[in-house]
Amino acid sequence: MWRGGATTAFVARALRSRLLLDPIHHPVTSLAPISSARTSSSSTSSTAAANTIVEEAAVAAAVSVSQHTGSISDALRHYGNALVVATSGAGYVLGSGNIVDIAGLCCTCAGTMMVAASANTLNxxxxxxxxxxxxxxxRRPLPSGRISPAHAAMWATSVGVAGTALLAWKANGLAAGLAASNLVLYAFVYTPLKQxxxxxxxxxxxxxxxxxxxxWAAASTELSLNxxxxxxxxxxxxxxHFMALAYLCRNDYLAGGYRMFSFADPTGKRTAWVSLRNCLYMLPLGLFAYNWxxxxxxxxxxxxxxxxxxxxxxxSFVLKPSPKTARRMFYxxxxxxxxxxxxxxLHRLPNEQKAHNLAEKSELDGVLYGADLQDKERATQKRQDRNPSSMQSRPPVAYASVAPFPFLPVPIYDS
Known part of the structure; x- marks a missing residue:
C-alpha cells in the first residue's frame, strides 16, 4: 500500500549507528555491566541480530505511520479545503445576529472541512x-501509490458521514442537507463531467x-435574499479564475483527458471574453449588499x-490573450x-432576520407565559366556584359569639 523500503532501511542504519557510536545519548549502552563483554561471541552476535530486527521493525512501523499520515494530510490539503472552510465560516458570521456563537462556528467549520475532505478524496x-x-x-497520494484506492474510499466515506452528522447535530438539518448535496454534486456529477x-x-x-x-443556514436556520x-x-x-488556469494548463488538461472550454479556443479570445463577462457580473454585488x-x-x-x-x-486578457495576461488575471x-x-x-451588519426571529421568539414566550398565568387564574376561580364554603372567611361576629360574649347568637353557616 505504501512505498518507502529504501527510506526505512536508511533510517534503520542511521539509528543503529547512533545507538552504537553515541553512548552519551544512550546511557543504557555505556552503563552495561563489564561482564557482558565477556560473553561468548555467538551469544553476542545473536543478541545483536535480534536487536537489529526489533529496531528495523520499529523504524519501519514509524515510517509507515508517518507516510500514511502525510498522505492523508496531502489529500486533505488538495483543492484548497482551507478556502472552502473560510467561505463557510464567513457565511456563518454573516448569518449571525449581534453575537456570533463561537462554538457553533467551530462545529460548522469542522463539519464543512470533513465533508470537503471526503469529496476531494472521492474525486x-x-x-x-x-x-x-x-x-x-x-505526485498526489493515489497516483503515486502512497494510498490504495480502497483505503481512500473507506476514509472518504467515514469522514463524509461523520461531517454530515456533526452538522446535523450541532447546526441543523438544512446545513447538513446542503453539505451532503454538495458532496454528491462534486464527487458524482462534477468529477465525471470534467471528462x-x-x-x-x-x-x-x-x-x-x-x-x-x-x-449561513447553520447560523440562522434559514436562507434569505441577502x-x-x-x-x-x-x-x-x-x-x-478557472478560465485563466485552464488556458495556462491546456496541454496538461489535454493529457489528462479533461474537456475544458479553452480547448476549442486556440486564440484564447472566447476564454477571455467569458472571463470579462463574469467580472462585470460582480460589479453590482457591493451595492446589493448595502441595499439588502x-x-x-x-x-x-x-x-x-x-x-x-x-x-x-x-x-487586458481580452485585448491581448497570452500566458502573461492570463497569469496576471489569475493572480x-x-x-x-x-x-x-x-x-x-468588516462592514457587516447583524442579520436582521435572525434578530427579528429572536425577538419574535421572546415575544411568543411572553405570550405563552401570560396565557399560562391566565389559565392558572381561571382554574383557581373554577375551584372557588365549585366549593365556595372552603374559601369563605368567617365574619367578625363569629369571634364575638364565643366567650367572653356568650349572650350573642352563634351564626349558622350553610355547608
Missing part, C-alpha cells in the same frame, strides 16, 4: 488514471458557491474598486476573494 479516487498523466497531479463536457466549469462554480450558504451575496461572488469569481442590509455603505465602494481591478485584468483573482470576504466581515 482523487475516480481520477487516479487521469491524475497520473498530468504533471500537476501525478465529458466543458460545462463542468460552471457546475464546479455551483459547488464552490454552496459552502457560504451552508454557513444570504446570496457571497455565494454569487464565489460563483462569478470562479469563472475567470447586509453591510454598510463603505463596502459597496470597496467592493466596486476590487471588482474594477479584476475587470481591468480580464480586459488578481487570488487576491480578490480574500479581500472581498474581509470587507464583508
Amino acid at each position: 482523487q479516487v475516480f481520477e487516479i488514471k487521469n491524475d497520473a498523466k498530468m504533471k500537476r497531479t501525478m 465529458i463536457h466543458p460545462v463542468n466549469t460552471w457546475v464546479g462554480a455551483i459547488v464552490g458557491a454552496i459552502p457560504p450558504l451552508l454557513g 444570504a446570496m451575496i457571497l455565494p454569487a461572488a464565489l460563483y462569478y469569481w470562479q469563472i475567470p 442590509g447586509l453591510t454598510s455603505e463603505w463596502f459597496s465602494f470597496e467592493a466596486s474598486l476590487l471588482t474594477l481591478g479584476l475587470t481591468i485584468g480580464s480586459l 488578481g483573482s487570488l487576491l480578490y476573494l480574500p479581500a472581498f470576504m474581509a470587507g464583508l466581515l
